[in-house]
Amino acid sequence: MTLDTIDVHHGYGTETVFDGVSLSVRRGEVLAIIGPSGVGKSTLLRLLALFDAPDQGTVRYGGEPVWQIPEWQRLEYRRRIGMVFQEASLFDASVRRNAEYGLRVRQSWPDRIRHELATLVGRTNGTGDAIDALDTVGLREKADQDASSLSGGEAQRVAFARALAYEPDVLLLDEPTSDLDPRNTAVIEDAVLEAKNRGIGVGIATHDMHQAERIADRVAVLLENDVIEIGSPETVFENPADERTRKFIDGELVY
Template sequence: MLEANEVHHGYDDETVFEGVSLSVDPGEVVAIIGPSGVGKSTLLRLLAVFDAPDRGTIAFDGTPMWDATEQERLEHRRRIGMVFQEASLFDASVRRNAGYGVRVRQSWTERVRHEVASLVGKENGTTDVLEALETVGLTEKVDQDASSLSGGEAQRVAFARALAYEPDVLLLDEPTSDLDPRNTAVIEDAVRQARNRGIGVTIATHDMHQAERVADRVAVLLENDIIEVGDTETVFESPRDDRTRKFIDGDLIY
């Protein structure tokens, strides 16, 4: 379990969160919805243990991350995968890009062995990497240079890169906001496959239809807090908080 508990956070004089609490369990998809600028990306960065909260705790498997040692935080962070809104790929093949996360998590000896293998044409061809590329439908482009990919294909490689090292938790920050319907569908299907493999997935999205399609639970982020969290059908069809209904109906303007 990855959990935020009573998290307060801000930048300079701006308050972003006042007591936010949220958890993601193995094998479920949690969608965080809310208007642009409300703090969805900031919450993901906190859950990814990139940033420390001002108050409150971020815990992984019951261990408060900012009370742990630096080495313990690193070990837990290595179990978390994150995909940002824009893919950042290296000038290398699709396979090497998808395998980057696997390589940096290997021991020095394992890394040398894979680098030697790449020199003889077996470019990090681990099963995990190839399976991840198959999940996003890119096995036919494993040896293609990543710079030649479309934007949607590049984002699929970024997703495969996070999936290849078999994280326990996958955090997705608006992963399909600039994609066409085909690439969006591929990534949404990959999200479902990740969930079926027991990975806990949290996706920040402004696309409420996407949240309805892929999420088991939905958290509504408004006014510096998560005002409502529940199973997807309940949140969209009969929310408890009137602000949730107004936001979903487009009656709240931010």
């Protein structure tokens, strides 16, 4: 399933954030979004996650313009998109219960509704496994511990598992490793690649250009209210087409 923005314009009050952004998160790939702080990476993820509607332009899920369809259908598409924020927010419950949250919500629906929604997105009723997701982030053995006992890095790994457990079509990550030590960062990056191998499309906003080089299939450079360049990590970092990209990577641009 592909998630696209097409010529998206967006802003807050008189401030323009995007002036015609177009990009796509594709099935079975990792798209890294890089750019300076304050350029709008988090805002772009919110638009992709269908939390916010653009002022102008189109957001498409599987080729369908999501803001021109009935709200109930758009809500189901939103439930097929996982989102992990920079700071983990966990419930006062066990690690397992936190990882199961998205699954429990979906399994509480009546069978008829679950069947209809699963048919809509091409899924069967019995998708997802919280313990498998915890295993992916190396926390299976802590499933029955209270989430409050976890370190910050472990909490972020649970938040990742919670988004992965219900097998989303698209997984969006907003600076998920910015405050983590190298060990937890490596676990998250491995989990991102595992999600990709499962056919999930992953979009990750990151200020860590080395991370983008390690895990991304494509890199989008967000500058001056637009995506100025999209390409392979090798192209973007070693032979960028846009001179602004080179200046940003080399630290010559000041924001």
